[in-house]
Amino acid sequence: MSDASHSDARILEVRDVKKRFGGLQALSGATLDVVPGSITALIGPNGAGKTTLFHVITGFYKPDEGEIAFLGDSIAGNPPHRIARKGLVRTFQLTKALTRMSVLENVMLAAPAQPGEQLAGVLFRPLATRKREQEVEERAMELLRLVRLDRLADEYAGTLSGGQRKLLEFARALMVEPRMIMLDEPMAGVNPSLGLQLLDHMRLAQEERGVTFLLIEHDMEVVMTVSERVIVMNEGHVIADGPPEIVRNDQRVIDAYLGTHREEAV
Amino acid sequence: MTDPGFWIFVGVVAGIFAIFALGLQIQLGFTGLLNFGHVAFMAIGAYTMAILVVRTEMSIWLAGLIAIVVSMAFGLLIGLPTLRLRDDYLAITTIAFGEMVRYFALNLQGLTGGPQGTINLAGSGRAVSYNGEWVQFQRRVQGWLESLLGDTFLGEYINPNFTMMVIVWIVVIALILFLQRTVNSPYGRVLRSIREDEDAASALGKNVFSYKLQALAIGAAIGALAGLFYAWQFSFFSPIDFLPLQTFFAYVIVLLGGLARNWAVPVGAIIFAVIFAGTRFLNFWPLTEFDSGERAYLRLIIVGLILILLMAFRPQGIFGRRQEMALE
Amino acid sequence: MAAPEETRPPLLETFDLDAGYVDVNILHGVSIRVERGWIVSVIGPNGAGKSTLLKALYGYLKPRGGRIVFRPDGTDHDITGMKPNRITGLGMSYIPQLDNVFPTMSIMENLELGAYLSRKDFDERLGQIFEWFPILEQRRKQSAGTMSGGERQMLALGRALMSGPQLLLLDEPSAGLAPAVVDLIFDKLIEINEAGISMIMVEQNARRSLAMSHYGYVLDMGKNRYEGVGRELLHDEKVADLYLGGRGRLAAAEQLGDLDYEAQERDATREAPESRGS
Numbered sequence A: 001m002s003d004a005s006h007s008d009a010r011i012l013e014v015r016d017v018k019k020r021f022g023g024l025q026a027l028s029g030a031t032l033d034v035v036p037g038s039i040t041a042l043i044g045p046n047g048a049g050k051t052t053l054f055h056v057i058t059g060f061y062k063p064d065e066g067e068i069a070f071l072g073d074s075i076a077g078n079p080p081h082r083i084a085r086k087g088l089v090r091t092f093q094l095t096k097a098l099t100r101m102s103v104l105e106n107v108m109l110a111a112p113a114q115p116g117e118q119l120a121g122v123l124f125r126p127l128a129t130r131k132r133e134q135e136v137e138e139r140a141m142e143l144l145r146l147v148r149l150d151r152l153a154d155e156y157a158g159t160l161s162g163g164q165r166k167l168l169e170f171a172r173a174l175m176v177e178p179r180m181i182m183l184d185e186p187m188a189g190v191n192p193s194l195g196l197q198l199l200d201h202m203r204l205a206q207e208e209r210g211v212t213f214l215l216i217e218h219d220m221e222v223v224m225t226v227s228e229r230v231i232v233m234n235e236g237h238v239i240a241d242g243p244p245e246i247v248r249n250d251q252r253v254i255d256a257y258l259g260t261h262r263e264e265a266v
Numbered sequence B: 001m002t003d004p005g006f007w008i009f010v011g012v013v014a015g016i017f018a019i020f021a022l023g024l025q026i027q028l029g030f031t032g033l034l035n036f037g038h039v040a041f042m043a044i045g046a047y048t049m050a051i052l053v054v055r056t057e058m059s060i061w062l063a064g065l066i067a068i069v070v071s072m073a074f075g076l077l078i079g080l081p082t083l084r085l086r087d088d089y090l091a092i093t094t095i096a097f098g099e100m101v102r103y104f105a106l107n108l109q110g111l112t113g114g115p116q117g118t119i120n121l122a123g124s125g126r127a128v129s130y131n132g133e134w135v136q137f138q139r140r141v142q143g144w145l146e147s148l149l150g151d152t153f154l155g156e157y158i159n160p161n162f163t164m165m166v167i168v169w170i171v172v173i174a175l176i177l178f179l180q181r182t183v184n185s186p187y188g189r190v191l192r193s194i195r196e197d198e199d200a201a202s203a204l205g206k207n208v209f210s211y212k213l214q215a216l217a218i219g220a221a222i223g224a225l226a227g228l229f230y231a232w233q234f235s236f237f238s239p240i241d242f243l244p245l246q247t248f249f250a251y252v253i254v255l256l257g258g259l260a261r262n263w264a265v266p267v268g269a270i271i272f273a274v275i276f277a278g279t280r281f282l283n284f285w286p287l288t289e290f291d292s293g294e295r296a297y298l299r300l301i302i303v304g305l306i307l308i309l310l311m312a313f314r315p316q317g318i319f320g321r322r323q324e325m326a327l328e
Numbered sequence C: 001m002a003a004p005e006e007t008r009p010p011l012l013e014t015f016d017l018d019a020g021y022v023d024v025n026i027l028h029g030v031s032i033r034v035e036r037g038w039i040v041s042v043i044g045p046n047g048a049g050k051s052t053l054l055k056a057l058y059g060y061l062k063p064r065g066g067r068i069v070f071r072p073d074g075t076d077h078d079i080t081g082m083k084p085n086r087i088t089g090l091g092m093s094y095i096p097q098l099d100n101v102f103p104t105m106s107i108m109e110n111l112e113l114g115a116y117l118s119r120k121d122f123d124e125r126l127g128q129i130f131e132w133f134p135i136l137e138q139r140r141k142q143s144a145g146t147m148s149g150g151e152r153q154m155l156a157l158g159r160a161l162m163s164g165p166q167l168l169l170l171d172e173p174s175a176g177l178a179p180a181v182v183d184l185i186f187d188k189l190i191e192i193n194e195a196g197i198s199m200i201m202v203e204q205n206a207r208r209s210l211a212m213s214h215y216g217y218v219l220d221m222g223k224n225r226y227e228g229v230g231r232e233l234l235h236d237e238k239v240a241d242l243y244l245g246g247r248g249r250l251a252a253a254e255q256l257g258d259l260d261y262e263a264q265e266r267d268a269t270r271e272a273p274e275s276r277g278s
Helices: A050-057 A080-086 A103-108 A119-124 A126-146 A162-175 A192-209 A220-226 A244-248 A251-258 B004-030 B039-056 B060-082 B087-107 B114-120 B132-149 B160-183 B186-196 B198-203 B208-234 B244-257 B264-281 B292-313 B322-327 C050-058 C084-090 C107-114 C122-132 C134-138 C149-161 C179-194 C206-211 C230-234 C237-244 C249-256 C261-267
Strands: A012-021 A024-034 A039-043 A065-070 A088-090 A180-184 A212-216 A229-234 A237-242 C012-021 C024-030 C039-043 C065-070 C092-095 C167-171 C198-202 C215-220 C223-229
Touching: A012 A050, A024 A050, A024 A237, A039 A050, A039 A192, A039 A220, A050 A180, A050 A212, A080 A088, A080 B198, A103 A126, A103 A162, A103 B186, A119 A126, A119 B186, A126 A162, A126 B186, A162 A180, A162 A192, A192 A212, A192 A220, A192 C249, A220 A244, A220 C249, A229 A244, A229 A251, A237 A244, A237 A251, A251 C206, A251 C237, B004 B160, B004 B186, B004 B208, B004 B244, B004 B264, B039 B060, B039 B087, B039 B114, B039 B208, B039 B244, B060 B087, B060 B132, B060 B208, B087 B114, B087 B244, B132 B160, B160 B186, B160 B208, B160 B264, B186 B198, B186 B208, B198 B208, B244 B264, B244 B292, B264 B292, C012 C050, C024 C050, C024 C065, C039 C050, C039 C179, C039 C206, C039 C230, C050 C092, C050 C167, C050 C198, C084 C092, C092 C149, C107 C149, C122 C134, C122 C149, C122 C179, C134 C149, C149 C167, C149 C179, C179 C198, C206 C230, C215 C230, C215 C237, C223 C230, C223 C237
Parallel strands: A039 A212, A039 A229, A088 A180, A180 A212, C024 C223, C039 C198, C039 C215, C092 C167, C167 C198
Antiparallel strands: A012 A024, A012 A065, A229 A237, C012 C024, C012 C065, C215 C223
């Protein structure tokens, strides 16, 4: 489904990224790239550095070393909001719903190009603001219908369960109309039938709008079902990269998940 | 206790405090900024205006406008280094800021008149007031009110205090309408999202730092406005009017009403002013054991007690929603 | 690694344990047993509930169903929902993954705190711990916060041992440590076990922990999935499949298709547990 046919251009390029926290080398030279318009999974055992890598790519941590480029522009060390505005949006492993705001407001917040979000816009462009608000509200309700949260649109987001909050974050990410979405465990806590729909929406967004997806997932079935390519991390760097069926049977990957031990006689 | 004149005076004070608290509201209630030095903006507003009027004989209106702008500038100045700090550190540095302003006022005698206050603004030996132009304006307004309502209103002569009360409360209502419009706008939505979760707002492309600066600046402007009215009402002030205690009062008012409820602030301010002034009249034992000086402290104790009870039994304030507290 | 010589009842047993956090249940009917003198591994893929199990055993979580029986002195003690400090007093110590030493205190002070509940045999135990971990004796005045990861782990172990436990609960002892250090620590654990102290070990490195365990339990989605002698599980392909295979939940949901639309509507608001670690 990707445009790999006419270019080698990668939408996201990560080169040799290192990040240390005190005594812990969380990322030890992570290198990967993502093909535009694809759905790629990032897997690996606990502590492999997947979420840390997400934080570094999206500007929540600064890398110690290494390069990161999105759509050809270097983004390493940029603040999160600037990276988001370039079209790279992410969700969080521990969901960040805006709890004392309504579900609808949560999604509306994500809308791009709303002049009323600037003070000057509110004061001097009330008509444009109101018009955009209407569009935004319609689109937000559309997305909420997609994730079956429309009935809860006026409830406080804080009353949602964990799985519902994951869905809310997914809808919110789509609302930004980004080029690429990085999802951190999008299926965790989500009921399987709804999960299936989410995967469908992912594919739809990919086909109709060319959105690229990179997701961290632990559920292997999800990974096998939806991803075209799987990148495996362990101990802060990438150890394998390829189509799902191949990666899954790669001995290095199995070793990474189960650990290694010295052969010894006891 | 039955002297309406006194209660009108309370109404004026309540109005000034309502403005002051609204300035805190936009920082704390909407954006989640823990500013504990808000009184500094009141001081900067009042002093800037007074100094300009006395020293340069500027019109009081121009001086007031400049005072508001200067206060906003100070807001930005203090915001740039501190807004990246975590909540509790922001609280500490803003208290320091508030105190710094008061100490400058105390010690820069040449500029501010020092501990004796604005009476000293033109140097020792010459008592001055900045308030001439305001008093004239107030008389004109009083004239209009009298022609509108007749000589008396509710059995009371229309006097300067009554006039001031009307003026201040018109401003309060205008401010609330402005803030309501802001909070219900997309702009307000961004501010509230910052209060809820900065990282989420950031990840959606909002420049959190810039918005926080703006909230601080707007709060500074409104705080300065409160300072102006304070200065005009009393015709005189000194550094002791700007103790950290004033910020604390604003917090009580905002919390009494319920965070992020604009219309609740004036109600909170009135309740607060009533309690604060009303305890003057409690004439039963054991209060009769205390003299008036001690009663002033007693009032503080009562206000503190009310705050404790409020936090214990109705932390969402009078108008807040319980659900929101649970969701925090 | 021997099986228990006599048919004494197990040191620790859980029966059908249910436990979880405020809005979600993690463990569903988990049953394990630890014979005297055993090292038992608890492994499983992400979200299996391994850490939750340790917390439920030690009283950090009150179980919602089932029982936990601890037999340090041969008699049954029902410790379901008992508070952690009492459980320590009975002879079970817990070594969490993070924040397991007091960084502002010295090594010696940390160890002394470990013995808080039982002052007797203090010198003897201290001597034994210094024998196992000579570096703790050398650096005993050093502040614990300045130690390296491996040293801190040793101190955490030492502190837990100061109360003279019969059973240690270890939550990912190898986390964040370099492989050479992990070797050291695990060798020490074997030594400590040979001195008679039983252990339950939750480990990310499944193979390494199985290699040194008498017995292993594999949890999946909060339930018992497989169990067996450590070395046998080590080579069991089913375990590898569990980590890297799917569970067929999506396939099952797909088969339901649109048949039960209303059930799906209801399902949409009923949730499975959200994973809590990565």
